[in-house]
Amino acid sequence: xxxxxxxxxxxxxxxxxxxxxxxxxxxxxxxxxxxxxxxxxxxxxxxxxxxxxxxxxxxxxxxxxxxxxxxxxxxxxxxxxxxxxxxxxxxxxxxxxxxxxxxxxxxxxxxxxxxxxxxxxxxxxxxxxxxxxxxxxxxxxxxxxxxxxxxxxxxxxxxxxxxxxxxxxxxxxxxxxxxxxxxxxxxxxxxxxxxxxxxxxxxxxxxxxxxxxxxxxxxxxxxxxxxxxxxxxxxxxxxxxxxxxxxxxxxxxxxxxxxxxxxxxxxxxxxxxxxxxxxxxxxxxxxxxxxxxxxxxxxxxxxxxxxxxxxxxxxxxxxxxxxxxxxxxxxxxxxxxxxxxxxxxxxxxxxxxxxxxxxxxxxxxxxxxxxxxxxxxxxxxxxxxxxxxxxxxxxxxxxxxxxxxxxxxxxxxxxxxxxxxxxxxxxxxxxxxxxxxxxxxxxxxxxxxxxxxxxxxxxxxxxxxxxxxxxxxxxxxxxxxxxxxxxxxxxxxxxxxxxxxxxxxxxxxxxxxxxxxxxxxxxxxxxxxxxxxxxxxxxxxxxxxxxxxxxxxxxxxxxxxxxxxxxxxxxxxxxxxxxxxxxxxxxxxxxx
Numbered sequence: 001x002x003x004x005x006x007x008x009x010x011x012x013x014x015x016x017x018x019x020x021x022x023x024x025x026x027x028x029x030x031x032x033x034x035x036x037x038x039x040x041x042x043x044x045x046x047x048x049x050x051x052x053x054x055x056x057x058x059x060x061x062x063x064x065x066x067x068x069x070x071x072x073x074x075x076x077x078x079x080x081x082x083x084x085x086x087x088x089x090x091x092x093x094x095x096x097x098x099x100x101x102x103x104x105x106x107x108x109x110x111x112x113x114x115x116x117x118x119x120x121x122x123x124x125x126x127x128x129x130x131x132x133x134x135x136x137x138x139x140x141x142x143x144x145x146x147x148x149x150x151x152x153x154x155x156x157x158x159x160x161x162x163x164x165x166x167x168x169x170x171x172x173x174x175x176x177x178x179x180x181x182x183x184x185x186x187x188x189x190x191x192x193x194x195x196x197x198x199x200x201x202x203x204x205x206x207x208x209x210x211x212x213x214x215x216x217x218x219x220x221x222x223x224x225x226x227x228x229x230x231x232x233x234x235x236x237x238x239x240x241x242x243x244x245x246x247x248x249x250x251x252x253x254x255x256x257x258x259x260x261x262x263x264x265x266x267x268x269x270x271x272x273x274x275x276x277x278x279x280x281x282x283x284x285x286x287x288x289x290x291x292x293x294x295x296x297x298x299x300x301x302x303x304x305x306x307x308x309x310x311x312x313x314x315x316x317x318x319x320x321x322x323x324x325x326x327x328x329x330x331x332x333x334x335x336x337x338x339x340x341x342x343x344x345x346x347x348x349x350x351x352x353x354x355x356x357x358x359x360x361x362x363x364x365x366x367x368x369x370x371x372x373x374x375x376x377x378x379x380x381x382x383x384x385x386x387x388x389x390x391x392x393x394x395x396x397x398x399x400x401x402x403x404x405x406x407x408x409x410x411x412x413x414x415x416x417x418x419x420x421x422x423x424x425x426x427x428x429x430x431x432x433x434x435x436x437x438x439x440x441x442x443x444x445x446x447x448x449x450x451x452x453x454x455x456x457x458x459x460x461x462x463x464x465x466x467x468x469x470x471x472x473x474x475x476x477x478x479x480x481x482x483x484x485x486x487x488x489x490x491x492x493x494x495x496x497x498x499x500x501x502x503x504x505x506x507x508x509x510x511x512x513x514x515x516x517x518x519x520x521x522x523x524x525x526x527x528x529x530x531x532x533x534x535x536x537x538x539x540x541x542x543x544x545x546x547x548x549x550x551x552x553x554x555x556x557x558x559x560x561x562x563x564x565x566x567x568x569x570x571x572x573x574x575x576x577x578x579x580x581x582x583x584x585x586x587x588x589x590x591x592x
Contacts, residue, residue: 004083004506005101005108011072011506014087017094020071020502021055027078042078042301043067044331058502061521068521069510070502078301079210084111110237117185117238120177121214124187127171128160128204128217137161139222140203147270148350153277156250157269160204162219165196186216186233199231205269207232207239207287208249210298215239218246218269218287230268232287242292245299247272247284254281255302262305264337264361265291265323266345267316274346278354280361283309291323296330305333307364312339317374324367328400335364338373368410371397372417381418391418391428399432457545460538461485462515466522467535468495469504474532476539480591484542491516543589544581551577 004011021037024030030037030053041051044065051062061068067077075086084101091098101108131137132144132154140161144154153159162168172182179195182188188195202219209215216233233239246269254260264283266272275283286295299306308323310316320336327334337360340348348356365373372394379390394414401407411429415422465488467475481492494507501520504510510517527534554577558570580588 006087006099008503008506010099011087012500012503014090014094014096015058015071015502017096018071018090019055020058020060020074021053023071023090023093024053024060024074041065041067058500059520066521068517070505073505073511080298080301081211113184114237116181117236118213118215120172120181120185120187121216121238123175123177124168124172124185125158125160125204125206125214125217127168128162128206129158130160131163131167132159132161134161134163136163139201143203143220143222147274148277149273150277153273156276157273158206160206162197162199162202162204165200168197168199169195184236186236186239198234202231205246207244207246209244210248210252210301212249213238215244240294241287242290243294243298244287245284245295246287247276248298248302250276251282251284251302260303262307263299263303264307264309265299266309267311267319268344271345274349275357278349278357280354280357290319291326293326293330296326296332300330300332304331307335307337307361309337309339309345309360311344312341316344320370320374324371325400328367334367336367336370337361337364338370368397368401368406372410372413376417387418391420391425392432395425395429395432398429457541460541461488462518462522463527463534463538464542465491465495465515466519466524467531468492469501469519470522470524471495471498472524472531472535474535476536478590479539479586480589484539484546484589488515491519539589540584540586543586544584547577547581547588551581 021030024037024039028039028042028051030039031049032038035054035056037053037055038049039051039053040046040049041062041064043062044067046064050064051060053060058070059068060070060074069077072083072086072090075081075089076083079086079089081089088098101111132140144159149159169179169182169188172187173179179188179190182195183190187197187199189198190196199217199219202221205218205220206214207216207218216236216239218230218232220230221227232241235241251260251263260282262282264275264280266275266283266285268285272283272285284299286292306327308320308327310319310323316339324334324336339345339360345357348360375390375393379386381387381390391414394410398407398410398414401410407429411422411425414420414425464481464485468481469491481496482489485492490507494504504516504520508516510520524531551574554570554574558567558574561567561570579585
């Protein structure tokens with residue numbers, strides 16, 4: 001068991017006041033059927049609801065992706081936060097005061113440090129924002145005017161300005177923050193014993209997480225410079241470049257208002273701001289063009305539908321390719337907006353207006369159509385060698401499709417473009433598919449199969465534990481389960497106290513404890529009419545293995561013992577064990 005950092009009785013009260021149905025209904029539309037509530041899972045893409053919520057047990061479970069948990073773990077998964085942050089969210093909604101966190105010392109210190117840095121960054125962000133209104137901020141004000149940013153844009157995105165190398169350092173010192181804290185937050189650096197603002201003289205773009213907390217900055221140099229146009233906060237405790245999504249806080253608000261249909265992903269902050277200003281409030285950007293799996297996980301909580309709108313240059317095209325693979329693997333419905341060559345959304349809005357962007361969004365292509373269009377620009381199909389290479393590239397992409405009907409559609413398109421017979425294309429496609437099954441992949445798959453196979457003993461232990469945890473009436477009260485399941489004694493002890501199923505999440509890290517997780521979500525329907533019989537079989541299977549292990553130990557003791565009197569005692573014990581095995585005698589495991 002682990003220390004969750006809060007008293008278990010307080011966590012129980014928190015969950016009592018945080019009705020799981022009411023909490024989840026803030027994020028997912030639920031419909032009551034029988035004793036449970038059902039909806040489409042927020043953690044994977046689906047059209048038919050397989051996500052169930054049990055108000056009685058205080059648990060959720062998805063029959064599709066197998067995600068499960070209590071109300072706290074739902075908030076953790078949906079909001080991408082840790083246990084402590086999820087508890088704070090629920091406690092605030094329930095009007096409960098959060099007691100002092102008493103987890104492991106290292107974790108407690110990290111929490112305090114994190115909260116301190118969030119406060120520092122919030123303070124810095126507000127001050128940068130105020131700086132933008134000062135006469136000294138004229139270079140930034142001129143740039144903002146040239147971009148035609150209005151007051152609402154400045155307020156929505158909280159743009160700011162760093163006056164010089166020292167001003168912010170002195171301001172934060174005056175607010176009670178140390179130089180080391182400024183360094184940890186990514187605002188300050190040290191050179192020759194002097195600390196300075198790393199963003200000096202730049203226009204500041206604060207970066208917020210989905211909770212609206214400032215976690216870092218992106219800053220643009222004003223005027224000509226020999227160094228990078230944009231710099232971002234260095235990696236810190238709060239800022240991880242591969243995780244943050246610029247504009248996600250505003251898109252989350254849009255979802256909460258019920259106005260989010262899909263998300264548009266562009267390349268940079270300026271494009272996001274320009275798109276929002278033009279009314280496309282569902283636009284975000286990743287830090288750089290490289291969309292990561294972590295970015296995808298963040299976006300998935302808001303919408304399964306995404307349109308990629310990267311710049312119409314080489315870098316933008318490469319970003320489309322990389323992002324498509326990640327988004328499709330994560331189960332998104334993706335389309336790609338075909339941007340005019342060498343133009344970005346901001347430039348199109350300035351020269352052709354929002355009508356043109358609307359048209360580009362409406363005509364966005366399905367991934368395979370985009371890939372075919374893109375590859376067609378690279379090859380001359382009148383040249384046999386280039387045609388062959390084009391076919392190979394498209395077949396590589398078709399091989400990733402997991403729908404036979406969709407596969408057939410694109411093979412037909414490829415045949416129309418190349419005049420190569422469909423049966424030949426299909427044979428080449430099979431070669432590509434087989435080529436992706438390398439010996440290493442095959443070995444890995446075989447290992448997964450072996451690892452996933454449960455032997456009878458593990459299945460028996462799981463059924464006994466699940467029956468105890470779910471308080472099944474066929475559980476034999478004569479058995480000492482602490483002795484029978486000595487390795488799982490902590491779980492048994494809690495089960496015998498008949499605690500609610502949701503309370504196991506207060507004692508264990510359930511997501512990283514497959515046994516506890518499987519027992520909580522155990523499907524008893526298979527044994528609906530034979531639960532007692534199967535339970536008795538499982539108890540004997542576990543008991544007999546313990547007896548057999550003991551039999552082997554005692555047999556070895558007998559072989560190694562030379563003392564006649566001791567051998568007689570050992571033989572007596574061995575005879576008793578053998579008799580118990582033969583007659584299926586469980587008295588040894590009865591409660592004394």
